[in-house]
Amino acid sequence: MSIVAQLLFACPYDTMGSRMKGMVFLSFSIRDLTIENKLVLAPMAGVSNNAFRVIVRQMGAGLVFAEMVSDKGLIYNNEKTIKLLHMTEDERPVAQQIFGSDLKTMVEAARFVEMNTNADIIDINMGCPVPKVAVRAQAGASLMKHPDRIFEIVKAVSEATKRPVTIKIRSGWDEHSINAVEVAKQAEAAGASMITVHGRTRAQGYTGQADWRVIKRVKEAVSIPVIGNGDVVDGKSAKQMLEETGCDAIMIGRAALGNPWIFKEIGQYLKDGTIIDRPSDQEIRDMMIRHLDSLIAMKGEHIALLEMRSHGPWYLKGMDHASSLRKVLSRTSKRDDFVVAVDTFFKIKV
Numbered sequence: 001m002s003i004v005a006q007l008l009f010a011c012p013y014d015t016m017g018s019r020m021k022g023m024v025f026l027s028f029s030i031r032d033l034t035i036e037n038k039l040v041l042a043p044m045a046g047v048s049n050n051a052f053r054v055i056v057r058q059m060g061a062g063l064v065f066a067e068m069v070s071d072k073g074l075i076y077n078n079e080k081t082i083k084l085l086h087m088t089e090d091e092r093p094v095a096q097q098i099f100g101s102d103l104k105t106m107v108e109a110a111r112f113v114e115m116n117t118n119a120d121i122i123d124i125n126m127g128c129p130v131p132k133v134a135v136r137a138q139a140g141a142s143l144m145k146h147p148d149r150i151f152e153i154v155k156a157v158s159e160a161t162k163r164p165v166t167i168k169i170r171s172g173w174d175e176h177s178i179n180a181v182e183v184a185k186q187a188e189a190a191g192a193s194m195i196t197v198h199g200r201t202r203a204q205g206y207t208g209q210a211d212w213r214v215i216k217r218v219k220e221a222v223s224i225p226v227i228g229n230g231d232v233v234d235g236k237s238a239k240q241m242l243e244e245t246g247c248d249a250i251m252i253g254r255a256a257l258g259n260p261w262i263f264k265e266i267g268q269y270l271k272d273g274t275i276i277d278r279p280s281d282q283e284i285r286d287m288m289i290r291h292l293d294s295l296i297a298m299k300g301e302h303i304a305l306l307e308m309r310s311h312g313p314w315y316l317k318g319m320d321h322a323s324s325l326r327k328v329l330s331r332t333s334k335r336d337d338f339v340v341a342v343d344t345f346f347k348i349k350v
């Protein structure tokens with residue numbers, strides 16, 4: 001790309017002289033919290049734990065979301081739930097997501113997070129489609145059916161904590177009830193400091209395509225920051241979402257699985273339009289071991305190896321002849337065996 005083309009690409013003004021939406025290299029703010037760039041890691045249950053969040057921050061994400069935790073799990077001191085709150089300074093700013101539908105327990109859970117963690121933001125899950133959350137707990141995406149309930153929860157939680165309270169929603173419950181704009185307005189009126197919109201309905205789950213037009217409509221309807229989410233997979237799609245929707249930042253989920261480099265890749269593309277090289281084999285190998293070791297430090301060898309049975313294959317996605325390694329990793333329960341298998345695959349001498 002020529003110097004002129006690069007300058008034009010990076011210029012916050014388009015050739016018509018009008019201000020381009022979503023100036024990609026700038027920070028944005030959630031209340032008085034400044035986020036250094038527009039790249040956000042999505043909350044992902046079983047993935048977005050402290051080990052992965054630290055990696056992703058170092059790879060260039062400006063803000064990371066911790067996976068959802070149950071309000072009741074927190075207030076009844078469920079050991080597994082409490083462990084999910086583990087955070088460290090080097091990952092901040094970080095948002096802790098909670099889910100639930102009961103006013104009293106949501107308020108108590110938010111207070112618990114405020115008192116026991118350094119989370120910069122308390123986020124409320126209003127998008128989870130899984131039956132355990134959306135049906136049994138009447139939480140997650142099922143709240144989308146009750147905007148008045150959303151108002152009450154956001155108001156009660158915002159009044160109970162000094163931390164910014166944010167929500168993550170879907171476009172609606174199903175295609176007959178696309179109500180993200182109404183929900184967003186209710187949440188803003190109730191005191192929400194930011195809204196993330198995943199452009200799919202609950203009925204869609206993770207199928208089909210995210211409808212970014214809903215994100216645009218929400219952005220136009222509220223004055224608080226809006227994060228766009230759904231189907232950002234590379235620099236091009238990231239830039240497109242920022243420009244098409246005018247959202248303040250973009251959230252990346254599935255495309256970060258086994259690919260924390262995506263934040264570096266998108267950051268570079270948004271800066272000057274260049275597409276950086278994929279990580280080398282050595283970098284992938286080192287990242288796999290680093291990820292494993294961080295998980296071991298957090299959860300012990302047994303659980304860490306079990307979790308790497310998902311992460312391992314994600315790191316190997318698209319690589320030739322990786323099926324034999326995938327098979328080995330699905331049975332490995334010792335760190336040393338994992339390292340030997342990975343090194344043998346990458347033919348790296350240690």
Ligand SMILES: Cc1cc2nc3c(=O)[nH]c(=O)nc-3n(C[C@H](O)[C@H](O)[C@H](O)COP(=O)(O)O)c2cc1C
Nearest residue numbers: 042043044045067068168198230231232252253254
């Ligand atoms: C494995 C997995 C776990 C997820 N867990 C959560 C969660 O805990 N809370 C939440 O709000 N969304 C959760 N999501 C949804 C993502 O945050 C995100 O909204 C969705 O994947 C769409 O973004 P993407 O197209 O970038 O993946 C999860 C998604 C995946 C794939």
